[in-house]
Structures are given as C-alpha cells and as structure tokens.
Amino acid sequence: MxxxxxxxxxxxxxxxxxxxxxxxxxxxxxxxxxxxxxxxIPDAETISKIADCFDVSTDYLLKRTKFKYSIKHLNNHLSSDYTLGDLLNTIIQLDTNNRKRIVDYIGILTVINNVSKGPKQ
Incomplete structure (x- = not known):
C-alpha cells in the first residue's frame, strides 16, 4: 500500500x-x-498535517515504521499509576508483531530523549 x-x-x-x-x-x-x-505526493508540511489529523506518525505514513500511533497519542494513554510490572504484563500478552512495535517505540523514544539532551560536551 x-x-x-x-x-x-x-x-x-x-x-x-x-x-x-x-x-x-x-x-x-x-x-x-x-x-x-x-x-x-504531498509536501513535508502537508504530510505532517495529515499525520496530526489522523494521530499517526509521519514515519508511519512514509512506511518507515509499522508503528501507527504518534508519540503524543501514546503518551496520552500512559499514566503515573501504570507501573513497570503492569507494562511488562501487558507486553507479555501481546503477539510477536505488537512486541516488535513496542521495540520500535522504545527506539523512537531513545532518539527523542537523546536529541532533547543536546550534544554531549
């Protein structure tokens, strides 16, 4: 597709x-x-607007990842009372494809975290 x-x-x-x-x-x-x-083909700005409209990542639209949801969407669904144990139990119950998506998401978060810290001194 x-x-x-x-x-x-x-x-x-x-x-x-x-x-x-x-x-x-x-x-x-x-x-x-x-x-x-x-x-x-839509320009980059339009792709970004389309992604925002559907609450998906631009990478998903461009087939760079199979992970559909935007970081904003996922963060809205996590809460401070959701424990690591809850998270692990949820991951264990997922099928292989969805576990791979979790790994993709962790990779994305790692990149975002590293970028937000800025260059190492």
Missing part, C-alpha cells in the same frame, strides 16, 4: 470526505484526491 492509499484508508476510517480532510490540512479536495490516487 502506497502513501496515497494509506491516506485514503485513514480518511475513510475516520469518516471524512476528501473535502473535509482538505479543509483540515488547508488543501483542496482535488489535491487530496490526487494524493490518494498517487498523481501527486
């Missing part, structure tokens, strides 16, 4: 028309149609 097909799938899953998605990302419905058909 290419980028256009993925945009169409996410749009339909959310129950949006091409016109409604276009309004959310400041593009015409014909531009959205062309993205979905693969006639044109």
């Amino acid at each position: 290419g980028l256009g097909e993925l945009i169409a799938e996410l749009r339909m899953d959310k129950g949006l028309s091409q016109r409604e998605l276009g309004k959310l990302v400041n593009k015409s419905d014909s531009a959205i149609c062309n993205y979905e058909k693969g006639v044109h």
Whole structure:
C-alpha cells in the first residue's frame, strides 16, 4: 500500500470526505484526491498535517515504521499509576508483531530523549 492509499484508508476510517480532510490540512479536495490516487505526493508540511489529523506518525505514513500511533497519542494513554510490572504484563500478552512495535517505540523514544539532551560536551 502506497502513501496515497494509506491516506485514503485513514480518511475513510475516520469518516471524512476528501473535502473535509482538505479543509483540515488547508488543501483542496482535488489535491487530496490526487494524493490518494498517487498523481501527486504531498509536501513535508502537508504530510505532517495529515499525520496530526489522523494521530499517526509521519514515519508511519512514509512506511518507515509499522508503528501507527504518534508519540503524543501514546503518551496520552500512559499514566503515573501504570507501573513497570503492569507494562511488562501487558507486553507479555501481546503477539510477536505488537512486541516488535513496542521495540520500535522504545527506539523512537531513545532518539527523542537523546536529541532533547543536546550534544554531549
């Protein structure tokens, strides 16, 4: 599945028309149609807006990861009363593919953490 097909799938899953998605990302419905058909590829800013609209990562849209949800989405679902034991029990119950996604997410968080610390002195 290419980028256009993925945009169409996410749009339909959310129950949006091409016109409604276009309004959310400041593009015409014909531009959205062309993205979905693969006639044109959205620019980086539009890809970012589309990802935000569907609460997925840009890496997911660009097929750089199979991990669908954005960091913001995941952080909203964690709470301070969720213990490490709870987390491990949850991971153990996941199938192999979802455990691999957890590893991907940890990798993403590691990169974000390292970037936010800045260069080592």
